[in-house]
Each structure stands twice: as C-alpha cells, then as structure tokens.
Amino acid sequence: MAEQSVRWGILATGGIAAAFTADLVDLPDAEVVAVASRNQESADAFAERFGIPRAYGDWQALAEDGDIDVVYVATPHAAHREAAGLCLEAGRGVLCEKAFTLNAREAGELVALAKARGSFLMEAMWMYCNPLVRRLKALVDDGAIGEVRHVQADFGLAGPFPASHRLRDPEQGGGALLDLGVYPVSFAQLLLGEPSDIAARATLSPEGVDLQTGALLSWDGGALASVHCSIVGGTATSASVTGSAGRIDVPYGFFFPERFVLHRDGRDPQEFTADPADGPRNSLRHEAVEVMRALRAGETESPLVPLQGTLAVMRTLDAIRDRVGVRYPGEAPDGAVGDTSPELTPA
Numbered sequence: 001m002a003e004q005s006v007r008w009g010i011l012a013t014g015g016i017a018a019a020f021t022a023d024l025v026d027l028p029d030a031e032v033v034a035v036a037s038r039n040q041e042s043a044d045a046f047a048e049r050f051g052i053p054r055a056y057g058d059w060q061a062l063a064e065d066g067d068i069d070v071v072y073v074a075t076p077h078a079a080h081r082e083a084a085g086l087c088l089e090a091g092r093g094v095l096c097e098k099a100f101t102l103n104a105r106e107a108g109e110l111v112a113l114a115k116a117r118g119s120f121l122m123e124a125m126w127m128y129c130n131p132l133v134r135r136l137k138a139l140v141d142d143g144a145i146g147e148v149r150h151v152q153a154d155f156g157l158a159g160p161f162p163a164s165h166r167l168r169d170p171e172q173g174g175g176a177l178l179d180l181g182v183y184p185v186s187f188a189q190l191l192l193g194e195p196s197d198i199a200a201r202a203t204l205s206p207e208g209v210d211l212q213t214g215a216l217l218s219w220d221g222g223a224l225a226s227v228h229c230s231i232v233g234g235t236a237t238s239a240s241v242t243g244s245a246g247r248i249d250v251p252y253g254f255f256f257p258e259r260f261v262l263h264r265d266g267r268d269p270q271e272f273t274a275d276p277a278d279g280p281r282n283s284l285r286h287e288a289v290e291v292m293r294a295l296r297a298g299e300t301e302s303p304l305v306p307l308q309g310t311l312a313v314m315r316t317l318d319a320i321r322d323r324v325g326v327r328y329p330g331e332a333p334d335g336a337v338g339d340t341s342p343e344l345t346p347a
Helices: 013-025 040-052 059-065 079-089 104-117 131-141 175-192 287-294 307-324
Strands: 006-011 030-036 054-056 070-073 093-096 121-123 148-156 197-204 210-218 224-230 239-243 246-249 260-266 268-275
Touching: 006 013, 006 059, 006 079, 006 287, 013 030, 013 040, 030 040, 030 059, 040 054, 054 059, 059 079, 070 079, 079 093, 079 104, 079 268, 093 104, 093 287, 104 121, 104 307, 121 287, 121 307, 131 175, 131 239, 131 246, 131 260, 131 268, 148 175, 175 210, 175 224, 175 239, 175 307, 197 307, 210 268, 210 307
Parallel strands: 006 030, 006 070, 030 054, 070 093, 093 121, 148 224
Antiparallel strands: 148 239, 197 210, 210 224, 239 246, 246 260, 260 268
16 A cells, blocks of 8 residues: 655755655655755756756745645755754754754754744754664674774865855855864764864865864763864765774765775674665655654654754764864854854844
C-alpha cells in the first residue's frame, strides 16, 4: 500500500533549492505543490522547470498556503530566522537549510516557536541522514575503534570569491565557517556531542568575514577534534576518527561518502561502501525521506537530526566566531556574538 503523499513547499529558488527539488520530485510519496521567491519571475521560472502548480512572489503567501504540509527553506542562512519563522507561525512544518541560523539565539527562537505551535522542525543536515554516515556512527557507538580520542575533518573551496559574492557578504552571513565549517563541526559533534572547550584562529577578509578558520574542540573525557574550513583553498574534504583500538578514514566528501575504511589493531583494513540502491552519493533524498517518515509518525522533530543537537552546533559556531572576532550586522559589538539589542530581536 502506497504511503500518503506529503505536500511540500519550496522557499527560495537558488542552486540548493533546485538540487533538493530535483530529488524530491523523484520520490513517489512526495508532492511539490508550491514555490516562493521574493521575485515573482524567479518563482514562475522555478515552477515551470519542476512542474510545480503554484508560484508565489512573496514568502508570506507560501506560508499561508493551507495545502502545504512542510516547507523547505533554502535561502541564505541570514534569512533563515525570518523565513522559517513565517512558516512555523502559519502552522507549517519546516526543513531549514544549514547553517540553521546566524547564531544560537535565533536558532533557540525557532525551536521555541516550533514547540509552541506543535510544528515539525528540522535542520537540513543531510550528512546525518546519509546511510553510510549512519553506519559509521553505529560502528563508533558500538565500540569498533574503542574510545574516541580524536576527530579530524575539513572542508575548503579554492575560490577565489569576489567581495560581491554571498560568501564574502556580512549581510548574508558570509564566511567559511557558517557555509562550510558547519560540516566538520557537525561531524565531530555527531560522534562526541557538544565540546567543553574551544580554541580557534581565522584569517579575516576586509569585509570582516572569515576566509579560513581552524578550531580545536575538546571534551572533558579527553577527546579532541581538529576542524578546518576555507573559501581560499581547496582542501581534501576528508575526515578521520581515531580511537583507542583503531581508526576510521573517510576520503573526499566525508559528508556524502562513497566509502570509508575501518582500521583495527591486529586486523586487515575493512572497507565499507555506499549501497547503489541508496541512489547517487550527492542525493538529498535521504533527508526528505526522514522528514516524511517523521511527519507521518506525528513526530515534531527527527531523532536523526535532533533539535538539541542543532542548538549545540550553533553554540559551537557562535563560540568559534567569538574567538576569531566575526560578527554580523545586528549582533552586539561586545559580548557573545548571539547577543542582540531588544529592538533588533526578530518578533
């Protein structure tokens, strides 16, 4: 018996919205019923491209469309608080791209709003829903490499990106950390939870965003994580997890891996590969499937991407930015980066 279709709205029409929608329309139990942009022409073009029945030239109209079960928010992260907030206020479920928001304060506001409305909310951390990443986590949790001692992960793009690019724009939450560094941080915290201490250094652009950032995260139990992100150098985009009894190496594309290798003391290396039945390794379908599973089960969050985990990652990103001196417009010049004066706090 076929599952009841889940009706999706798409908020924004950029590259990641197109990639997600392309995967979504191939799922038999997903129905994309509407798209919204702040530009009607963009919405119309996106709707025509994917055969979407309704196109809106403003976000509010999408949020108020009663035929929508869940909205995928794919704006730049500086607009996530506003866009996701509109949808939650209107009673829609929300899958919101990462970085979840600009800072932990905004993330907390969205989580509180979702809980108050009884609405579904999830960060679009597709890495957490990837079958091979889930297998890696299960092996670590089961003690395959003993006690985790160190995690390493990096994500860097060579660029160069001009000052006009969104990755260099403070108004859009630019910089390497929120766009790319969220992956290494999230990978480390998937395995170890929230760190107890954080040290960081960065190279800043003339606009005041981070061009590259390195951070050392530490935990009370003695584990460490080394994470790096860059928009001025293409990195290996790999990861490793070292334990007291072995190591797991994940080659290029650790957040959508094709394979990883388990090394255990006294044994031959063991390779784990992605199942071709799970689709292309860059598929976003797994997070869509998890959202629809949760909605049908009446859940308001996903156990694969729990909201407390999202908040913990945002606190780490805040702490790193605080250490390196990156603040965005509207954030207080002194104190924690998430502090904002009352008149600037979103409703």
